[in-house]
């Protein structure tokens with residue numbers, strides 16, 4: 163065993179690094195690294211740049227215009243782009259609906275939707291959760307009834323917690339097409355144009371004051387049956403496929419590495435007792451523990467990536483999600499702690515890109531508290547950490 | 562030993578409970594925090610009417626002669642109602658310092674006005690870059706023929722922009738001293754800001770601010786013991802506030818566990834969540850014990866006892882507040898991270914309490930250092 167990258171791996175890393183160095187627009191890099199607010203256009207610009215390089219879809223097979231990379235290459239790509247300050251690629255189209263369309267969509271659907279995801283022309287959002295159906299997703303109620311001529315579905319109901327739905331052109335939804343029998347067996351997977359009459363998007367303001375989630379209401383929204391994926395009432399299995407598809411999921415290793423680097427910088431800069439905070443043993447130990455935890459997760463990830471790719475990863479992904487989210491949460495908490503009471507000042511204007519006012523504290527201080535608050539979501543979404551533990555205890559441990 | 566509240570204290574507790582329930586709804590608070598000033602004059606007047614603003618001051622100065630245990634009851638109610646009025650800044654900190662270190666004339670001039678609600682004050686002590694260190698004061702007080710000139714910057718002045726007068730710590734030739742300064746005085750510029758938990762604070766710059774000799778609060782160069790007492794009282798008060806907030810948050814979370822259904826059952830039927838909830842209640846109970854200890858020591862302990870108890874309480878209360886705050890959000894699922902529910906507001910207040918007037922690490926350092934001394 164050794165950890166030395168082989169030549170191809172090293173060459174690949176160098177290539178990605180050089181590309182990001184050269185191609186990531188500086189204003190976007192600054193916005194990301196300084197924790198400012200990213201706009202829709204920032205995501206789109208970066209997606210176009212990646213697409214031009216042929217790297218628009220790191221997770222897709224070549225046949226669909228993807229890179230055809232191995233899981234390890236994807237991991238390296240993610241780590242390099244993230245630590246350099248690139249915005250994450252919006253996952254809903256690229257990583258969530260696209261694999262489903264590839265696996266279960268018709269050739270027409272594939273031709274119609276996939277290229278526009280690659281270029282960023284279509285922004286997708288995910289319509290799974292409902293007010294009464296979060297962890298228990300299969301209980302979802304939003305109805306899709308067939309029109310008398312059998313050509314259209316009529317959608318009525320509500321989706322919620324819809325991430326960045328305010329930017330979206332399309333939403334993929336799980337809807338109820340059958341109310342009898344097993345709940346899971348009455349769900350269909352449909353693609354809905356957000357411009358359809360009858361859709362209302364209402365912002366949900368989060369605890370940090372930001373607008374990144376929404377309620378989406380459906381009032382007699384017409385969806386052509388041809389925009390259903392696969393068979394009626396089989397939507398649950400397509401959604402499950404999606405969950406199994408993500409190997410590296412929410413381990414957030416790139417983000418945590420970036421956060422740790424930033425924390426180290428801040429801890430050198432902040433003063434405690436007339437010395438840099440990093441010289442405070444108590445605080446330094448906390449950073450050290452986070453670093454150890456992150457390293458353990460990183461190696462765990464490498465071990466998983468070394469497993470033959472044809473074998474689907476199962477519940478191990480749950481472990482990555484639990485530890486990955488916990489570690490990033492701790493790092494954001496430590497970053498806030500490092501800033502002392504200056505972190506308590508709320509300066510929403512200081513989160514806008516290009517703000518050049520005088521902060522309370524230092525230039526890095528204004529976003530830190532909101533970042534910590536916002537990141538509480540990590541252990542709630544994508545299958546809450548409690549649900550992930552249920553999966554591990556049932557599927558791995560057999561309890 | 563008697564750990565029971567007196568009849569008067571029980572009555573006060575009940576009055577406060579009713580006040581929060583009737584007059585300080587989450588909606589009322591919402592309107593207050595989004596107002597220009599960020600605090601409510603009407604509610605402040607009610608505080609005065611209820612005698613809360615007079616509570617800890619001596620009867621001779623318009624007060625009610627209460628002590629830190631009474632303050633604890635008020636702060637607990639402030640925590641449970643997430644009240645944003647400047648009780649800590651005005652009554653506990655600045656008022657406490659005047660009562661503690663002031664001359665008869667200063668007490669007569671200020672305390673009755675605090676007590677009747679007409680004067681709000683704040684304590685300007687921490688400085689940029691000084692973190693929580695109480696002795697890191699570099700604001701200069703230059704001796705003049707007829708008084709002093711103050712130069713320097715104070716930060717995290719709680720409710721500094723809502724105060725007419727400030728108690729300002731400064732270095733004069735003799736050492737650490739305190740001055741009473743009008744917020745409107747020439748050379749004082751106040752940059753008020755909203756805090757992450759929707760309170761108000763300010764960064765205040767003093768530029769050749771002239772004050773008379775009578776502005777000196779306490780003996781020149783001898784302010785440290787009084788400041789330490791005030792900061793301990795503030796931390797004891799914050800611990801009580803945190804306890805009030807944790808209780809409210811635990812109640813809300815318990816209610817949610819009983820009513821939110823997933824998989825056809827109340828989520829409170831999942832043992833993982835039951836145990837989590839038990840941990841949260843245990844943490845809040847232990848926090849309450851330490852908040853009580855701190856208040857008793859502020860009321861009547863020796864310096865050693867007081868300092869130890871306040872530091873130890875802040876450590877344990879901060880750790881409890883972290884657990885209760887984070888887990889209340891977690892157990893509410895998506896609802897927990899919305900601005901709409903009070904849950905996230907309690908979580909943010911608790912987070913900010915932990916980061917105010919010394920975080921857990923800072924206070925642990927003191928408790929830990931006493932082991933070496935023993």
Ligand SMILES: Cc1cc2nc3c(=O)[nH]c(=O)nc-3n(C[C@H](O)[C@H](O)[C@H](O)COP(=O)(O)OP(=O)(O)OC[C@H]3O[C@@H](n4cnc5c(N)ncnc54)[C@H](O)[C@@H]3O)c2cc1C
Nearest residue numbers: 288290291296297323324325539543546548891892894895
């Ligand atoms: C910021 C954010 C963005 C999101 N974006 C999207 C999106 O774009 N699209 C989308 O469809 N959804 C999205 N979600 C929804 C997310 O998937 C749900 O919030 C999540 O599934 C939890 O559901 P819930 O909020 O209803 O909580 P609940 O399911 O009500 O859970 C409440 C608490 O109970 C616990 N719990 C529930 N069941 C069990 C059990 N069996 N055992 C132990 N504990 C249990 C949970 O872990 C949680 O702590 C988002 C959520 C957030 C917070």
